[in-house]
Amino acid sequence: MKMNKKIWSVYLSGEIHSDWRDQIAEGVKRAGLPIHLDGPNCVHADSDDCGSVILGSEKNVFWHDRKSAAMNAIRTRTLIASADVVVVRFGEKFKQWNAAFDAGNAAALGKPLITLHSPEYNHAMKEIDAVALAVCETPKQVVQTLAYATNAELPRNKKPISAE
Amino acid sequence: MKMNKKIWSVYLSGEIHSDWRDQIAEGVKRAGLPIHLDGPNCVHADSDDCGSVILGSEKNVFWHDRKSAAMNAIRTRTLIASADVVVVRFGEKFKQWNAAFDAGNAAALGKPLITLHSPEYNHAMKEIDAVALAVCETPKQVVQTLAYATNAELPRNKKPISAE
């Protein structure tokens, strides 16, 4: 059966210090998937300073942070609200509470959630992984998951699977 | 009165072992209906194994199943959420609890529901049929229902109806 294809909006949340978004974007492009990718501003310094740069500087760093966090939320909240699927990446550095916060938002909004993190964080991620629909270790797995979700394409040239 | 036409998204849930989706797709195409069709991945083996193929195999078949069921849900949940109408087909084989689950989801989301099943399941289907807006026995009836819903076309070349 031939079916017209919906363009899926996929929001890539979380870590901004490695090239995982590029890897996913490249994979999505190479596979020709019907996917529109979005994400937060990934320039760390801009993300930290945007509020003060645009609205005026603050002497108190707490309010400096507040202004930028709120300004970033204009983008984040809008794009998560309009996403079909949310992917959240947890890396090695920082507390990354904003990533977990995004995951909580997405879950409460009923968005299918995909997590991406090293197995060493499995225990710390257990509550979020428990509501995720796929727990990936590599960007390639995310692309394969998206290819399967949108196009029903499965990379069967892998070794036979043991279970069942 | 001439009216512009909305493109309707219709999700075809349920049985994946007969060609009912192809029959509906063909009927929709032949009638030139303003309809975009979607459905789950219909390759049974892929649907069963996708989780392990992409994310790694599991020794325990319960978790092998869990991984694939969750992965399929990325597609299912997204497409049901964005559908205008949901058609659910119940066939002869298997428990088909996932089809009934999809119907429950669609009903709770306020989506118009069309069921498609043999009359021999009428009693077992009574709770779901009671919230459905049409109970069909054939794919042809589904196409006619969709033609009527979207284009107000009724196949009046049928025999006169008895009631009223």
Added chain:
Amino acid sequence: MKMNKKIWSVYLSGEIHSDWRDQIAEGVKRAGLPIHLDGPNCVHADSDDCGSVILGSEKNVFWHDRKSAAMNAIRTRTLIASADVVVVRFGEKFKQWNAAFDAGNAAALGKPLITLHSPEYNHAMKEIDAVALAVCETPKQVVQTLAYATNAELPRNKKPISAE
């Protein structure tokens, strides 16, 4: 200030025995309004018989009616849910409880409601008019209301207004 225009979906509910929909469609077209019009199936006989014609006839007229009412609801519920504005027309004939039911649906969904009826029904319509954002007597007023809502066009060539 120049602004891009949103295409508005306007659903025309209610009476199907006069040409009020055509008048509105013509007015909308003539004024070049950015509006997409929808409505129920307006062929009374088809609307009464669709369920039995497609799904099989019923001896009992109550169930004959039920089948058709449910089938019509596939269209009605979908289009009201995706409408920006709902116009409900009350005419001279019949009980028209389905029109009032549509109005109740639209109101509960937060859709701006416009009513269209003769002043002689003002008292009977008072509960519905009280939630409507415009109470019109003529299709022309509906078109002017839609022109104002979508394009901010006001027919000022009318006589000066008395109040204020």
Added chain:
Amino acid sequence: MKMNKKIWSVYLSGEIHSDWRDQIAEGVKRAGLPIHLDGPNCVHADSDDCGSVILGSEKNVFWHDRKSAAMNAIRTRTLIASADVVVVRFGEKFKQWNAAFDAGNAAALGKPLITLHSPEYNHAMKEIDAVALAVCETPKQVVQTLAYATNAELPRNKKPISAE
């Protein structure tokens, strides 16, 4: 199995010129059902004049009606929103568009709906009956339906039923 009982809120909408609410209230009381009944103000004159009596009279009857309709809606909207089940009665007199409007509201809010009307209105009521979960002809049937819904009590001393 013994279960604690929830107190159900049942809103009785519609006709205010016969004693059907009293009959239901009496039946509910006699059967000791765990039900809290509510309804609109049933004094027709007060319902018509409340707005002007409290807020000041209007020369224009259209606005006289508007004030009262809106004031009645404070009660109606609040109680329908907090109801578990909505019963809507359609009688012989008046247009009763407000009753159908209440039914549309209740349906859009996902409230189980019970209709109560003479069979002579079956055709006119077909769209509302199609979303109702029970179509009753007598207040006694409404009480029996509520007894079954809340207490699982069925009046089996009736004659054996023919179907099945």
Added chain:
Amino acid sequence: MKMNKKIWSVYLSGEIHSDWRDQIAEGVKRAGLPIHLDGPNCVHADSDDCGSVILGSEKNVFWHDRKSAAMNAIRTRTLIASADVVVVRFGEKFKQWNAAFDAGNAAALGKPLITLHSPEYNHAMKEIDAVALAVCETPKQVVQTLAYATNAELPRNKKPISAE
């Protein structure tokens, strides 16, 4: 820390031919859990006939079934909507599509879901189990799960667990 206790509403959906509800009710009572239990009418014959007994018999068994299914839904829909947690039991007999439908409803409404079924249905249940927060094989496990959820009581007199 001492905390006041919320009374939890737990709805027991599904199979009505074994005493699993009684076992859970007894366990809940013995453990003194702050839980209010609800469920469907469990008398199969009444559940099948309620519509015709109260509203009048039907010659056509399809509509006989429809009337009763809708009438049962007054109870089912109301209690699932007001439940905190939904438990769904799948047994050996019948298609049980209504149980899976209830599960789909509960999931779409965001209710925590607990499933109860024999491991032999694990594969057929995989889509529903994937959204459930606990998959139980015995009523005792359901009671222990509820005791843990409401009172944070864990039966640690069990053998030491192997993992971790």
Added chain:
Amino acid sequence: MKMNKKIWSVYLSGEIHSDWRDQIAEGVKRAGLPIHLDGPNCVHADSDDCGSVILGSEKNVFWHDRKSAAMNAIRTRTLIASADVVVVRFGEKFKQWNAAFDAGNAAALGKPLITLHSPEYNHAMKEIDAVALAVCETPKQVVQTLAYATNAELPRNKKPISAE
């Protein structure tokens, strides 16, 4: 990483007596931002009289106002409901309660809110500013905020910021 761009809908609410909307529109155009702008009818006289001009004049100025306010709400409510972001401007004249009302609507609907007002109103605006994600003093700041939110563009040619 290259990403396709979503077209954002931004609603410009509030003051209609200065050219702030034009300044924002011009800034958005010059920067080539992927933004669709909307707003209320900005012709004060039309906004005051629309109801009476289209639907008939009123002797009582209270109802004259009511008719126009409701008619304007068709546009306002529809466009706020479909907006991604809402900007609310408070100027020097009038009570501007409708602007604050729009802000309350937007906040309750979860729309990211940007306020635009002179610092002299900071104290009076504190409750609304507390839910806003950016508090701007100039249209230029609004454009920069929108450029950052949609395109992640930050005007770094500004002086270095002091905090952090």
Added chain:
Amino acid sequence: MKMNKKIWSVYLSGEIHSDWRDQIAEGVKRAGLPIHLDGPNCVHADSDDCGSVILGSEKNVFWHDRKSAAMNAIRTRTLIASADVVVVRFGEKFKQWNAAFDAGNAAALGKPLITLHSPEYNHAMKEIDAVALAVCETPKQVVQTLAYATNAELPRNKKPISAE
């Protein structure tokens, strides 16, 4: 018909510099209405300073205000969300944008709204009055409106009304 009475939650928003809340509370008490009243903290100085008093003082008055506004919102948002009816009072002093903001919140949440203000603000209040279900000039009218809404009591010892 005798009916059990629901206890209504009524939130009194707006002006905090006159005794209108006391007048309403007294009226509600004297009439024995089934109403639970709530409102914001009405001590102006505390409302202005609460954030800094509890969380630490701020040098910048903008952030001093922010802290208090947010802290007051804990109460305001919670109580408006759990109210059945919201009354909003507009007085002579200050901008009162927070009152209009509360009204916008209540309207978007579907809460029946009652406004209370002098007729001299009719024009400025027209957008909010247009969604209100009663526009009162005195606390006594508010009490009478609440008495009518909750108890169907109408003070008919007034002069005969002119219209109709």
Added chain:
Amino acid sequence: MKMNKKIWSVYLSGEIHSDWRDQIAEGVKRAGLPIHLDGPNCVHADSDDCGSVILGSEKNVFWHDRKSAAMNAIRTRTLIASADVVVVRFGEKFKQWNAAFDAGNAAALGKPLITLHSPEYNHAMKEIDAVALAVCETPKQVVQTLAYATNAELPRNKKPISAE
């Protein structure tokens, strides 16, 4: 003005290794606040093992974690959904992504959020603090915030505040 008091449900999320919940409970009790406190299971070992203890052990620690995380979510999701206010505590140990996830959930559900953490985490917490209505450093401040929100009590015996 005397007002009846609503009992507020406050959910205490996050860190389970210090006695902050006890401090808040004691403060709430001492102040006689109209507050009902809830929180997760705070016994770390039980929280980690509950799934396997009740439902059967798992060889694979990933699924051992999954079972427990899901089981804990029955309590967490239910209580956050029924809370009026959510307090989230971030401590020194662990990743605490579940706490940030709870915060994201609460925010998306529109619950007023209070955060409790050391100033050293201000930067890492900036996105969550930006949606919080109060950012506290001590349990005492949380109690004072709750006393102000529920009872309008402000500890004015503090030093005069500098700003304003």
